[in-house]
């Protein structure tokens with residue numbers, strides 16, 4: 137074990153980190169959240185900005201009253217903040233607010249100007265389903281392969297570009313994997329995509345909270361044409377997300393959702409749409425969500441994205457080092473602590489032939505450690521990383537369709553946020569060691585339909601913690 141007090145702690149700038157949660161033995165413990173790749177806790181700056189803004193909150197865009205005008209001003213400022221944060225040029229790019237990354241990808245899929253000749257989208261086998269399924273609905277999708285270690289196979293990327301020469305309209309690729317933390321070389325891929333006459337979209341759901349994003353001007357061959365992000369993964373859980381993309385794309389065509397707030401003229405038989413971004417924000421927007429996202433960005437910028445990356449690389453290197461001490465633990469993807477700075481702090485593993493559901497349950501019920509388990513909305517990637525044969529995969533699909541998820545292949549995933557600390561990793565490693573050695577208190581029962589493990593006799597009164 138190393139020295140476990142980190143040089144810097146960011147705990148103070150977050151909400152709720154000292155809250156104690158109940159354990160199976162009747163005690164309480166400060167919750168350890170290692171599920172940041174799913175959603176992150178709120179920053180205090182976000183809570184304060186929302187509280188402050190709510191006293192002025194009013195309708196945006198069409199109101200003439202002071203509060204409406206102030207709300208419109210704040211909403212538009214939030215838009216500028218997002219553009220600046222991702223290195224976009226407001227003359228070339230627009231920021232369209234929506235619900236989350238999934239909605240942003242779906243919007244681009246419906247709004248992208250495919251042509252008869254160019255109707256292929258290259259994605260990869262490591263994508264989250266949200267950056268795969270929307271494309272299948274509108275284009276021919278080609279999946280670039282991965283290497284056995286779970287990296288994007290760049291040789292296969294080149295091969296696909298060549299094989300579909302003249303037909304690839306768009307490359308849509310993850311900026312960072314939500315399973316292994318792998319960081320595809322997005323700017324190099326962008327250069328190749330552009331050289332092949334295609335555009336590139338980058339799913340920044342995981343990248344945005346952890347790394348600086350720079351879309352670069354459209355004149356730069358390595359620029360990014362579109363990016364997607366979700367505020368709830370960026371410490372601003374108020375239901376917003378953003379699609380930042382080329383203005384020229386959204387100047388064309390009809391919006392995917394139709395209604396108020398996006399039109400210049402409507403007669404009984406004619407519509408003139410507004411310019412972007414309004415054209416693509418039908419209905420009343422989530423103003424509070426946009427303010428929350430901008431407040432989170434201001435806080436992240438004040439800390440500095442390099443400092444964020446450095447702290448998280450320290451956590452990741454330490455976690456990989458400590459986890460590798462457990463002989464029965466298998467890490468998927470890159471497990472070398474020396475390369476911790478070249479990936480995100482997302483680490484998937486399995487231990488001592490115990491099914492992932494059980495490990496996650498014991499960590500939660502007996503140690504107050506929140507992790508994620510399963511397939512992380514990336515089924516093809518998981519099956520490849522785990523070397524699941526086609527025969528086994530067939531059996532798994534059969535079991536799922538029979539509503540039996542008890543033996544679905546999966547992993548346990550820990551994922552770090554800015555506020556996590558080295559001492560929390562020590563607690564996790566100690567817990568995993570105990571689990572490996574069969575030292576745990578509960579008697580667990582597995583639910584057939586969900587596959588989840590529940591401790592017998594466990595009851596908790598959630599109303600005691602939160603109620604309306």
Ligand SMILES: Cc1ncc(COP(=O)(O)O)c(C=O)c1O
Nearest residue numbers: 236237238264266314341342366
């Ligand atoms: C890489 C990646 N893309 C897309 C998504 C979807 O994000 P959201 O659920 O916010 O739409 C996620 C969520 O985990 C993700 O990790």
